[in-house]
Amino acid sequence: MSFEELSAHAQEIVEKAMEWDLERMGYMKVGDNEWMPRSSYGGRAGQYPGYGGSTMTQSEVDADMAEVSGRYDDVPGLFDAFSSLPDPASFDAGIDDLTAALGKLSQGSGGEDPTNGSPTPANTILDGMDTSQDYLARWTGIAAAQFKENFVDTFESITTNQFLLTSYIKGALEAEKSLWDAARRNIDEIAEDTITALEEMGDCGKNEWSMAFSVAGAVVALVAVPFTAGGSLVAAATFAGVGGALSIGGAAVGNMEDAPELDMSGESPEAVIGNMREAITKLKDEISKAEQKIADKMTELQGIVDGHRELFVAPRPNLADSGPGDIREDMGVPR
Amino acid sequence: MTTSTIDNPINSLDVTVATPDEKAYGRVRGRREVSVWFAPGYYDAATESDLQRQLTRLGRLLFAARMREYYRLRSLAFRRTVTKESPPATDRDREFVGRRDELVAEGSSPDGQIRVSAVGMQNWTVSIEPGLSRTRDEQSFLADLATAANALVDDQFAKIRELKYDVYA
Numbered sequence: 018m019s020f021e022e023l024s025a026h027a028q029e030i031v032e033k034a035m036e037w038d039l040e041r042m043g044y045m046k047v048g049d050n051e052w053m054p055r056s057s058y059g060g061r062a063g064q065y066p067g068y069g070g071s072t073m074t075q076s077e078v079d080a081d082m083a084e085v086s087g088r089y090d091d092v093p094g095l096f097d098a099f100s101s102l103p104d105p106a107s108f109d110a111g112i113d114d115l116t117a118a119l120g121k122l123s124q125g126s127g128g129e130d131p132t133n134g135s136p137t138p139a140n141t142i143l144d145g146m147d148t149s150q151d152y153l154a155r156w157t158g159i160a161a162a163q164f165k166e167n168f169v170d171t172f173e174s175i176t177t178n179q180f181l182l183t184s185y186i187k188g189a190l191e192a193e194k195s196l197w198d199a200a201r202r203n204i205d206e207i208a209e210d211t212i213t214a215l216e217e218m219g220d221c222g223k224n225e226w227s228m229a230f231s232v233a234g235a236v237v238a239l240v241a242v243p244f245t246a247g248g249s250l251v252a253a254a255t256f257a258g259v260g261g262a263l264s265i266g267g268a269a270v271g272n273m274e275d276a277p278e279l280d281m282s283g284e285s286p287e288a289v290i291g292n293m294r295e296a297i298t299k300l301k302d303e304i305s306k307a308e309q310k311i312a313d314k315m316t317e318l319q320g321i322v323d324g325h326r327e328l329f330v331a332p333r334p335n336l337a338d339s340g341p342g343d344i345r346e347d348m349g350v351p352r
Numbered sequence: 353m354t355t356s357t358i359d360n361p362i363n364s365l366d367v368t369v370a371t372p373d374e375k376a377y378g379r380v381r382g383r384r385e386v387s388v389w390f391a392p393g394y395y396d397a398a399t400e401s402d403l404q405r406q407l408t409r410l411g412r413l414l415f416a417a418r419m420r421e422y423y424r425l426r427s428l429a430f431r432r433t434v435t436k437e438s439p440p441a442t443d444r445d446r447e448f449v450g451r452r453d454e455l456v457a458e459g460s461s462p463d464g465q466i467r468v469s470a471v472g473m474q475n476w477t478v479s480i481e482p483g484l485s486r487t488r489d490e491q492s493f494l495a496d497l498a499t500a501a502n503a504l505v506d507d508q509f510a511k512i513r514e515l516k517y518d519v520y521a
Contacts, residue, residue, distance in 0.1 A: 019357070022357050026358070028357075029356065029358075206431070209358045210429075212360075213358065213360050213430065216356070216360055217362065217426065218516070219509060219516070220422065220509075220512070221419070221473065221508070221512050222422075223437040223438065223440075223445065223448075225434075225437070225438060226430040226432070227430070229431075282441075284448070284519070285516070285521055288520065
């Protein structure tokens with residue numbers, strides 16, 4: 018992959034396209050970007066014996082050069098737009114942080130990371146909640162009942178849901194990483210294929226090729242997993258996340274769509290570069306669609322969290338807002 | 353030719369073939385550089401008629417092998433397996449294929465005593481001036497033959513280019 022060379026590729030595309038056109042018009046290359054009319058050639062420039070027998074004036078030659086380069090002067094700009102695509106590695110720190118968070122939230126059994134199916138070892142500190150019931154056995158009253166109901170009984174479900182939520186956000190970051198990795202590869206392939214097609218245009222056969230937009234398959238669908246509510250499944254909160262094709266394991270349902278292909282052929286620079294322009298437009302479209310898939314999923318996830326906050330966060334303890342004047346009452350202890 | 357920023361695998365095309373009786377060998381390297389050689393002792397024993405027959409067959413085999421290798425490398429370059437060109441899809445394609453089949457490519461040695469030609473790169477003819485092989489040593493004959501073969505290849509590429517200018521411009 019030579020993504021870093023995009024601008025050099027673009028320059029080469031322009032030079033190769035111009036080379037073909039100028040040779041067709043009867044010019045011969047005499048140095049780097051230097052051309053002169055070929056007097057013995059039967060093309061248009063050959064009608065003007067001046068340079069080496071051609072009578073073409075410098076201004077006529079300049080006009081030809083300007084006309085030919087004008088056909089392709091949009092090419093560098095088309096690639097410039099891609100030179101600042103996000104670096105896939107820039108998502109690694111966030112993914113690592115969320116992986117560490119998953120380790121803290123994992124309860125072991127059932128703690129498979131839905132974004133890649135890999136088991137996450139249990140955080141044994143969480144086991145302490147099981148024994149807390151023993152410590153609380155002799156605590157009774159309203160506060161005790163509420164504490165058990167709000168924090169002890171729901172602890173496992175809420176932790177599971179937080180684990181899933183963290184995993185889905187990590188999946189979205191992995192999807193972003195895969196997306197930009199594929200996008201960089203795809204734009205580089207378009208550039209390299211265009212150069213190859215220009216180089217092979219002069220060979221004996223039909224000059225045809227195709228482009229597969231792997232960016233469309235970079236964001237993969239995950240198996241739907243319900244968020245749990247203390248043993249009873251809440252259908253409204255079932256969620257199917259997205260993951261990245263780069264990191265996905267057996268948990269993927271599969272690509273959301275097959276990588277679309279664009280068949281191309283061209284026996285002239287105009288045709289080859291016309292195909293290239295079409296491929297770039299298509300790539301932009303596929304990147305937008307892949308981004309939208311992630312955005313839609315994150316919006317849906319946010320909606321679930323907003324609509325079912327109790328599945329993810331324990332309610333605020335009543336005692337948290339109690340003061341010296343009402344602490345005993347809030348604890349259910351008569352004055 | 354502009355220095356390339358890509359590594360086009362087709363530039364490293366290199367294919368060698370032999371006639372079925374393994375008397376004559378041909379090689380195409382780097383797309384269009386042709387060389388030919390014979391099995392030891394063959395040249396000295398062969399008549400001009402033998403040489404013409406062997407070289408005609410070699411030309412056809414070498415071009416077929418060159419195109420097979422070309423498509424293999426082209427498949428690598430474009431990441432998709434292609435073994436031959438697709439059927440003509442447009443009127444221009446049909447015109448191109450029709451005119452390509454009739455295209456005559458020719459090449460000859462500097463003294464004109466060895467001449468090779470191919471119609472549509474399918475029907476090959478190799479003409480050797482009568483008596484030439486008795487007056488020339490093998491090395492000098494093969495050098496002149498290579499010159500003729502490379503001139504044919506250059507002629508073919510130049511005419512293909514003209515044809516594409518004409519049909520697709």
